Amino acid sequence: MKNGLKLAIVGGGPSAFYVASRLLALLPPTSFHGPNLRIHMFDRLWAPHGLVRYGVAPDHPEVKNCTHKFDEAAQDPRFSFFGNVDFSSSAALDASPSVKSHPLSVLFDNYTHLLLATGAPTPILHPSLPPSSHCIPALSLVHWYTDHPKLSEPPPPLDKIEHVSLIGQGNVSLDIARMLLSSPDTLAQHDVPEHVLHLLRRSAVKHVSIIGRRGPFEAAFTTKELRELTNLPDASMVPLDPALLVHAPGRTVTRQQARTLDLLKKGSKSRFGSTRKTWSLDFFRAPTGLAADSVLTLAHTALDPVTERAVPTAEASALHTDLVVTSLGYRSEPTMAFYDPALGHLRNVGGRVVAEGPAVLRNVYASGWAATGAKGVLAGTMMDAYAVADTILSDYFAALPGGEGVVEAPAPGEEELAGRVVMSAAPHPEDPPEEVRELVRRGEVTSYADWKRVDEEEQRRGAEMGKERERMRWEEVRRFLGRV
DSSP states (O other), X not given: OTTOEEEEEEOOSHHHHHHHHHHHHHSOTTSSSGGGEEEEEEESSSSSOTHXXXXXXXXXXXXGGGHHHHHHHHTSTTEEEEESOBOSSOGGGOSSTTOOBOXXXXXXXXXXXXXXXXXXXXXXXXXXXXXXXTEEEHHHHHHHHHTOTTOOSOOOOGGGOOEEEEEOOSHHHHHHHHHHHSOXXXXXXXXOOHHHHHHHHTOOOOEEEEEOSSOTTTOOSOHHHHHHHHTOTTEEEOOOOGGGGOXXXXXXXXXXXXXXXXXXXXXXXXXXXXXXXXXXXXXXXXXXXXXXXXXXXXEEEEEOTTTOOEEEEEEEEEEEOSEEEEOOOEEOOTTSTTEETTTTEEOEETTEEEETTTEEEEEEEEOTHHHHOSOSOHHHHHHHHHHHHHHHHHHHHHHOSOOOOOOOOOOTTOGGGTTOOSOOOOSOTTOOOHHHHHHHHTTOOBOHHHHHHHHHHHHHHHHHTTSSOOOOOHHHHHHHTTOO
């Protein structure tokens, strides 16, 4: 495959698919270089699409429309998907005991280019709130109601819980609040597994506190998410102190902030006190500890006028709660090659991966949350991914006709790199590494065609139940595909 572009993508989420889609579109099969393009995508989970399948709230089906574009990319014969194949460098991330983690060096002798699109799967923990039976990361709940294959923790005993405290005021917190406060009958029409609906129908949750250390002007949630929460017919919002919604003289208020303030002033569609379930936005509060009797201590905060950072005041309060859920953001997996703990994601400049030194690594790239940290919405992810795809092509064309040089700049501590960070000319354009071919022969790998069969079956089962789909777990998928 001399002068060809054979790209390995580690990760199968939206960023990975957007990069692949862009490259396939910019180098169509009819172009001069198009026939020499190959893209192999590896995901440690059996199903593709990452956060679109396992992170998007079930009652937001419109967000998943992007999978139509991913399907189009996967139909290109130059694209191949390999599910249940892990290059995460961390056995702790294995989706199941049968999924073995391979070092990145396996890819170096088989591909000319490498893209790391591994996302940000590690929750940021609060130093005062270590995980326990009374305090769980938001990801545990998200994985529960999306039936993530990696889910290991049992679901919270919602039938015994009346008060939930969410730490953090981003969209994930509002998603979780909406799942807990919505009518299960409403959720039943969406992509919510039956075992999740069963527990939600037995839920005793009466109030959800959404706690943030800063004020309404700094809240991270979007107006759309807030509006959905205020429009819930079976839950009402605790009215806010009007003083919280007055901006300082001379302060510029953005259009989104103005819309958010207007919603907060109006409150919920259902009048407070008229519903069994309620929720509150508790601004200017920062957790300082959680006692064994589930008493959450909160420091009252204020904004520093210069830095606009939340600083504690002399006041504090206690909140009796049954469950604390921390939703403070996410970072890349620390064991991944090129991870920078100061950044919380992979070291890169404009999508080009950087080793310590620093030195930009030839033909090694990162995209999505692996490159930027967990921020933004899907539209931003798409634009960033397109930019990385353009960078890959730009570097590829700039290196022609002699693009087989070596950059000796290994990342310290990465033994699997063995001093090599350059991708070699790929002698077998159609084949994945031998380690992956062996897994394929053993029937442990899923293809995109496998996924489409499962996708259709999930939708068929869902239609019989009057819902969007009913999800299948890996053991069930194996039987369905005839792998057992």
